[in-house]
Amino acid sequence: MRTINKGDWTYGRVEARSKMPVGKGLWPAIWMLPTTETYGGWAASGEIDIMEYVGDKSTEVLGTLHYGAPWPNNQFCSTTFTLQEGAFNDDFHVFAYG
Secondary structure (H helix, E strand, O other), X not given: OOOOOOOOOOOOOEEEEEOOOOOOXXXXXXXXXXXXXXXXXXXXXXXXXXXXXXXXXXXXXEEEEEEOOOOOOOEEEEEEEEOOOOOOOOOOEEEEEO
16 A cells, blocks of 8 residues: 555554565565655654564564665664564464554
8 A cells, every 4th residue: 555645644643454475585564654855865854563474484573764875875774563462474464653
């Protein structure tokens, strides 16, 4: 789903309920980009990765912020969440920001 030019949000919560696929080379993600690139091209104006999932690491998801300068000089900070039991392909999970 692409929301560009369909709405912008300043406040609120974004949620997606998903069941992840499994397989090397898969990298599904849920991310947010600004409608206008006020500070320049990607990633100078920012990107919020609500969820990134590397398909051969079925118990981990990443959350990442990209910012600061256009690629490849951008900065980012990221964190990993690991399930204590089961895998993200076993069932549906809610991923959210806000």
